[in-house]
Amino acid sequence: MINRAKTLAIVIALAAFIGGWQLGHNLDNPAQITSSVGGASYSGGFQADGNELVHGALPPRSADAIGQTLIVNPGDSIQAAVEVAKPGDTIRVMPGIYTETVYIDKDDIHLVGVIQAGERATLDGLGKLNDAILYSGNNILIENFKITRYKGNGIMSQAGNNFEIRNNLVIDTGIYGIFPQLGSNGLIEHNVVSGIADAAIYVGMSDNIHVAHNEVFDSVAGIEIENSRHAIVENNYTHHNTGGILAFITPGLPIKTTYDVIIRNNFILDNNTPNFGAPGSTVSGIPAGTGILVMAADDVIIEGNIIVNNKVAGILINDHANASGLTLDPDADPNPDRVMILDNVMQNNGYDTIDEVRAFALTELHTGDIDIFQIGPTEGSCIINRHRYHHVGIGDFADCDFTNTDNIHSYLLAGGAKPRVIEPSERGEIAYLGVCTGCHAYAGRLIGPAVEEIQARYAGNPEGIVSYINAPFKIRADYPEMPAQNYLDAETQLAVARYMLTVKN
Amino acid sequence: MAASTLATLSTTHRDTFSRGWLRKLVCHLVAIGGLVFCGMATSTEATVDPTEAPIFRLADQCPPSFSLSEDNRCLLRNLYQLYNSLGDHGVGGLKTALPTHRDGFTPQQIDLGRLLFFDPLLSADNSISCASCHDPDKGFGDGLGRSVGIHGQRNQRSAPSLWNSAFLKDFFWDARAHSLEEQALSPLFSPIEMGNNPQQLITSLKAVDAYPTLFEQAFSETGGLSLDNLAIALAAFQSSLISLNSRYDQYAHGNADALNQQEIEGLNIFRSFVARCSQCHMPPLFTNQQIAVIGTPEPQDMTRDIGAEKTFASAKLRGGFKVPSLRNIAETAPYMHSGRFATLREVAEFYNGGRGHAVPEDEQLLLHWHISEPDLTSSELDRLVDFMRTLSDSSLRPDIPRAVPSGLKTLNPKTLNLKTLNLKTNKNSRRES
Numbered sequence: 001m002i003n004r005a006k007t008l009a010i011v012i013a014l015a016a017f018i019g020g021w022q023l024g025h026n027l028d029n030p031a032q033i034t035s036s037v038g039g040a041s042y043s044g045g046f047q048a049d050g051n052e053l054v055h056g057a058l059p060p061r062s063a064d065a066i067g068q069t070l071i072v073n074p075g076d077s078i079q080a081a082v083e084v085a086k087p088g089d090t091i092r093v094m095p096g097i098y099t100e101t102v103y104i105d106k107d108d109i110h111l112v113g114v115i116q117a118g119e120r121a122t123l124d125g126l127g128k129l130n131d132a133i134l135y136s137g138n139n140i141l142i143e144n145f146k147i148t149r150y151k152g153n154g155i156m157s158q159a160g161n162n163f164e165i166r167n168n169l170v171i172d173t174g175i176y177g178i179f180p181q182l183g184s185n186g187l188i189e190h191n192v193v194s195g196i197a198d199a200a201i202y203v204g205m206s207d208n209i210h211v212a213h214n215e216v217f218d219s220v221a222g223i224e225i226e227n228s229r230h231a232i233v234e235n236n237y238t239h240h241n242t243g244g245i246l247a248f249i250t251p252g253l254p255i256k257t258t259y260d261v262i263i264r265n266n267f268i269l270d271n272n273t274p275n276f277g278a279p280g281s282t283v284s285g286i287p288a289g290t291g292i293l294v295m296a297a298d299d300v301i302i303e304g305n306i307i308v309n310n311k312v313a314g315i316l317i318n319d320h321a322n323a324s325g326l327t328l329d330p331d332a333d334p335n336p337d338r339v340m341i342l343d344n345v346m347q348n349n350g351y352d353t354i355d356e357v358r359a360f361a362l363t364e365l366h367t368g369d370i371d372i373f374q375i376g377p378t379e380g381s382c383i384i385n386r387h388r389y390h391h392v393g394i395g396d397f398a399d400c401d402f403t404n405t406d407n408i409h410s411y412l413l414a415g416g417a418k419p420r421v422i423e424p425s426e427r428g429e430i431a432y433l434g435v436c437t438g439c440h441a442y443a444g445r446l447i448g449p450a451v452e453e454i455q456a457r458y459a460g461n462p463e464g465i466v467s468y469i470n471a472p473f474k475i476r477a478d479y480p481e482m483p484a485q486n487y488l489d490a491e492t493q494l495a496v497a498r499y500m501l502t503v504k505n
Numbered sequence: 506m507a508a509s510t511l512a513t514l515s516t517t518h519r520d521t522f523s524r525g526w527l528r529k530l531v532c533h534l535v536a537i538g539g540l541v542f543c544g545m546a547t548s549t550e551a552t553v554d555p556t557e558a559p560i561f562r563l564a565d566q567c568p569p570s571f572s573l574s575e576d577n578r579c580l581l582r583n584l585y586q587l588y589n590s591l592g593d594h595g596v597g598g599l600k601t602a603l604p605t606h607r608d609g610f611t612p613q614q615i616d617l618g619r620l621l622f623f624d625p626l627l628s629a630d631n632s633i634s635c636a637s638c639h640d641p642d643k644g645f646g647d648g649l650g651r652s653v654g655i656h657g658q659r660n661q662r663s664a665p666s667l668w669n670s671a672f673l674k675d676f677f678w679d680a681r682a683h684s685l686e687e688q689a690l691s692p693l694f695s696p697i698e699m700g701n702n703p704q705q706l707i708t709s710l711k712a713v714d715a716y717p718t719l720f721e722q723a724f725s726e727t728g729g730l731s732l733d734n735l736a737i738a739l740a741a742f743q744s745s746l747i748s749l750n751s752r753y754d755q756y757a758h759g760n761a762d763a764l765n766q767q768e769i770e771g772l773n774i775f776r777s778f779v780a781r782c783s784q785c786h787m788p789p790l791f792t793n794q795q796i797a798v799i800g801t802p803e804p805q806d807m808t809r810d811i812g813a814e815k816t817f818a819s820a821k822l823r824g825g826f827k828v829p830s831l832r833n834i835a836e837t838a839p840y841m842h843s844g845r846f847a848t849l850r851e852v853a854e855f856y857n858g859g860r861g862h863a864v865p866e867d868e869q870l871l872l873h874w875h876i877s878e879p880d881l882t883s884s885e886l887d888r889l890v891d892f893m894r895t896l897s898d899s900s901l902r903p904d905i906p907r908a909v910p911s912g913l914k915t916l917n918p919k920t921l922n923l924k925t926l927n928l929k930t931n932k933n934s935r936r937e938s
Contacts, residue, residue: 083761103773105599105761130777136598151880152778158788159591159598175778182590182597182787207591252873254596254793280860280874327798327871328821420589420602429572433582437569438750438900447900487760492587505566 032399034384036343039403042301045260046208046230046411054409057164057187057210058139059416061088065108072121078102078111085109093121093145101125104135113144113168120169125150132173135160139416143167153179154193157186162416166190175278176202177219180209182255184417189213197276198283199224200241203231205255208411211236220277221246221286222268225297227253230260230411237267242275243286244268244310248295250282251320251329258297262405265304268292272311285325287312287354294336296320303342303405307349307371312357314349314389315341319376322356338380340400346371346389361392424491428499431492435485442505448482455501462497469493561715561910563722564616568745569901571608579615581608581671583749584758585789595672596787598776599757603749603789606671607685610741613723618742619903620719621735626709626911627693629700630655634915635692635739638664641902644836645746650804650844654698661810663844668833671744672790678826678842680796681816685740690732703732710735715910742903748832749789751898757789764895771892774885780856781875782889791831791896797873798825801841801855802863809868810843824870835894849893853886 067088070081074096081091087108095116100123104111111133113121123132123145130152133142138161146169147154154170157163159182170177170193177193180186181204189212193200200216201223203209209231215238216222222238224246225231231247238244245268247261268291277284286293289311294300295318307314320326320334350357350370357373374381374393382400422430439447440454458464470493472482488496567579574580588600595604610618621627622635638652639645645667647653652664662678670676676688692698693706710716710730720730723738755763756772764772776783787793796813803809813825826842840846846855855863860876881889909915 101773101777103769105756106759130774130779134773134776136600156776156778157598158776158783159601179778182601184591205591205596250874252795252797254787254795255592255594278877280872280876282874325871326821327796327825327873328817328819329795330817417589420587422587427587430582430584430586433570433572434584434586435750441569483755484760487755487758487763489759 032385032387034399034403036384036403040401041407042340042402042405044299045262045405045408054412054414057162057185057412057416058141059162061108072098074098078123082106082109082111087139095119095121097122097124099124099126099129101129101131102133104133104137104140107137108139109135109137110141111143111145112141113146115144120144120146122146122148123150124148125173127151130174131156134158135163138162138419140164141166145169147171147173147177150174153177155179157181157183159183161185162413163187164189168192170200171195176200177216178202179204180206182206184208185413186210187212187412191215194218196220197278198281199246202226203228205253206231208413208417210234210410210412215239217241218273220273220275221283222271224248224283225258225261226250226282227255227258228261229257232262232264232408232411234262234264234266237269239267239269239271240273241271242273242277242283242288243290243293244271244307245291246283246286246293246295247297247300248293249297249320249332249334250326251332251334252327253332256329256332259299260411261297261300262408263292263300263302263305264405266306268305268307268310268314270309272309280325282326285323287316287357289313289350289352289354290316291349292316294318294339295323296332296334296336297339298333298337299340300336300338301340301342301405302344304344306345308345308347310349311352312350312354312370313373314344314346314371315373316357317372317374317376317378317381317393319378322376335377335379336381337378338382339374339378339397340381341372341383341386341394341397342400342403342405343385350390357392364392364395366390366392424495425499427492428495428497431488431496432499432503435488436496436500439482442503445479448479449476451500451503455503458497458501460501462494462501465497465500466490466493469497561620561719563613563719565612567612568615568747568903570747570749571745573612577611578609579612579745581606581744581747583747584754585749595790596793598788601789604672604674604794607740607744608671610737610744611723614738614741615745616742617719617723618738618740620906620909621738622742623906623915624909624911625913626713626909627699627701627706628655629702629705631911631913633699634909636905636915638692638698639667641899641905644668644833644899646837648838650839651807652698654695655700658697660697661807662842663839665829666833666837667743667746668748669790669830670746673792673830674794675827679813679816680827685743686733686736689736689739689743706735707732709911713910713912719910745901745903747901748898750900751832751896753892753895754789754898756895764892767888767891768895771888771890771895774881774889775892779879780881780885780889781877781879782856784875785828785873786831791834792828795828796822796825797828797875798822798870799856799876800824800861800864800870800872802845803843804845807843809865812842820869821871824868831893832896833899835897836899849890850886853881853889857881857886 065088069090072078072081072093079102090110093113127149132147132150133155135157140163143166148171150173152174153176154173156179161184163186165188167190172195175198177196177200179202184207187210192215194217196219199221200219203225206228211233212235214236217240220242222241222244249258272289274288291307291310291314293316369390371389372391382398384400440451442451469485474481567573571579585603588602590597590602625631625634638647647664652660676682682688693701717730724734752763774780811823814823840852846852859878
């Protein structure tokens with residue numbers, strides 16, 4: 001039965017080929033053999049630093065910015081060290097078991113586990129704690145930890161820029177293993193992540209990200225690039241997940257796009273693990289057996305991967321309309337445009353696919369293995385050497401006019417994402433109006449004394465104001481004591497003091 | 506009754522006096538205040554003799570936190586302007602810029618908007634003002650769960666807080682309006698809210714001595730008194746309701762001591778991927794401004810509100826509502842679109858109750874993917890509440906005008922709501938005679 005169907009399909013395919021050849025069509029012409037060695041490189045993508053050799057995502061610490069090294073021993077609290085650490089400091093955590101949630105709400109902290117003869121600094125959530133490491137600061141390094149048995153995330157950042165997450169083992173840890181979100185310029189490399197109920201490595205709503213040399217397995221999604229831009233996923237080993245590598249747009253999020261993603265030189269093998277994602281989660285819809293999934297993402301290049309033994313499809317490309325369970329979002333473009341498939345090694349994919357894929361394949365009279373499956377509208381997509389693969393739905397794909405991405409080394413930003421530049425005068429006004437005027441009117445008493453009175457007291461002496469706001473003391477018996485404003489940095493403190501002395505109403 | 510109302514009003518005014526960003530204006534109004542209070546003593550507080558109508562002067566300074574530009578516009582300044590946000594989307598973590606906001610109104614427009622906001626003349630029967638449902642003493646909500654319009658009509662949804670509405674891009678629970686101006690007009694003309702119509706509204710504003718003049722002051726180049734300018738003035742006032750100096754904000758800007766250990770624990774639960782609160786209530790505004798279907802139950806006497814299904818004509822958004830900001834959330838109980846939950850603790854328990862646990866069997870909702878089974882402990886729920894309470898800041902609360910140009914009583918909404926709900930016979934007492 002199966003043999004007969006295959007034979008039939010081959011006969012039809014041959015007939016189609018001959019028909020195409022006779023009509024002079026070039027759309028599905030196996031004679032179009034393109035060498036990807038030394039051909040044209042991709043000319044699109046993030047341009048700012050793409051041609052520059054960028055090493056890492058952390059800005060180098062200048063000599064005067066290098067702080068202290070704090071040592072944490074078993075029995076100590078890592079968080080206690082974080083609390084006393086100042087930007088520029090390094091926290092070294094000695095091998096042993098630590099059961100805590102570490103959160104870093106300050107900039108430029110390097111949190112480094114020490115590995116001694118294979119023994120690691122281990123964060124163990126005992127199945128009770130929510131997250132192992134949370135951070136919101138910029139210029140954060142998380143390195144060399146073993147993380148296990150947390151309910152939520154292994155490592156999560158919210159809006160931290162310029163981060164490196166390296167050489168961590170994240171095992172059986174909740175929903176996401178490594179989850180940077182809403183940040184720019186990050187490197188995730190040499191991590192081993194397994195047993196995760198959503199994505200082992202999940203890059204959410206981020207820009208300029210590099211994910212390389214990680215091993216991810218036994219998870220629902222291996223590596224997920226969601227609503228993010230300028231990301232490279234390369235040289236990873238993703239195996240025995242439900243889906244290997246994903247690039248997609250989830251509708252309903254505040255940042256609506258995914259584009260400019262390169263997925264290259266990864267091993268994507270045996271991703272047939274039954275889906276154990278939480279009901280309703282986005283990844284719970286991934287069919288078990290998906291090598292690469294591109295949903296609604298644009299400008300995705302797939303190159304040089306070894307994609308083998310994924311039973312639904314090696315590469316699955318779809319729009320939002322052909323996915324189930326997604327919300328409506330008129331602001332998110334539902335179609336995957338400009339998907340570019342260069343040379344990949346694909347073997348034995350789609351051998352036991354799902355009914356929906358099989359049914360659509362039959363409309364093209366395709367049966368049997370499926371390396372590449374595309375469904376739904378797509379514009380500007382292309383492929384080279386399509387004759388090598390079992391493919392469905394790529395009849396509209398053009399032949400790419402380039403064969404490699406050799407000229408793109410990285411999308412990381414040379415020198416890191418820059419903080420906002422605020423002139424001192426503007427800084428003073430922002431802090432004065434944003435903070436001081438809540439309690440001080442120019443004339444007359446509000447909660448604190450009038451600015452006029454403060455000006456008289458500190459005329460020509462902004463440093464006096466700086467000194468006072470760092471350590472306020474009671475001057476007027478009938479006024480409440482002012483809370484210290486020492487959280488403002490020194491530059492802002494002086495700027496606001498100077499500004500306060502100049503306001504006129 | 507009148508005496509106790511008077512006492513309440515006086516207290517309120519003493520309190521708000523000390524806030525005083527419109528101190529200059531208030532000084533002009535001292536005489537009016539006297540009139541009003543005299544009137545109250547003789548039980549004619551709803552009217553001020555037009556022949557003695559005082560001259561209102563609009564503020565020429567911006568509210569605090571705003572910088573007055575050379576072309577007389579108020580520009581918001583806050584510490585979040587020291588930061589970036591990814592793609593300028595205004596969502597992120599602690600030191601992240603806010604979403605783009607509305608500002609640039611003149612001090613006069615903002616101040617005129619304030620008078621209008623508190624003036625019951627805007628409702629069909631002069632019984633309620635904007636402030637009746639958006640009470641500064643109740644986080645610019647009304648504490649009712651489901652708001653009450655003219656003639657004691659109960660609405661289906663709760664009055665959203667107006668704090669920080671300058672940062673929002675869509676308005677109403679179902680996201681059906683897309684500007685403050687568009688929003689402002691809708692309740693005025695809704696038959697179950699303020700019940701007015703454009704013609705009556707303009708006619709009644711023109712009939713008040715002060716308004717044509719005040720509109721002329723605030724909108725000298727754009728035609729003075731008009732419906733459009735009324736909407737702009739209300740938008741201008743709402744854009745000045747800024748709450749960005751909570752203890753949470755101090756923590757975010759770098760004061761590690763601004764929150765205690767329990768509150769920080771709450772923050773960490775809030776942003777953890779177990780509870781996932783911050784995935785929709787994203788800092789720094791504590792909303793991602795998206796629609797979410799979360800499947801909260803309605804009050805027992807109410808059928809399911811389809812919410813954004815109507816706005817977007819899509820069953821996928823059935824029962825979906827705009828994610829509200831959590832700033833000042835502790836001030837705006839009860840909670841959710843129809844006020845089903847009385848406390849923040851109940852809200853936290855709802856999210857912990859399991860995906861879809863409150864959705865009736867016969868109801869088809871496409872629940873949001875972050876509605877899960879977080880399995881938080883009781884003490885973790887308490888910590889979440891502790892954290893949400895750190896988001897309160899009313900330091901820039903505007904003054905309630907001591908009098909409004911119509912001469913109608915600037916209603917104390919607390920008294921109003923009590924009367925509307927419990928003393929229906931008393932309705933006429935709030936009408937202009």
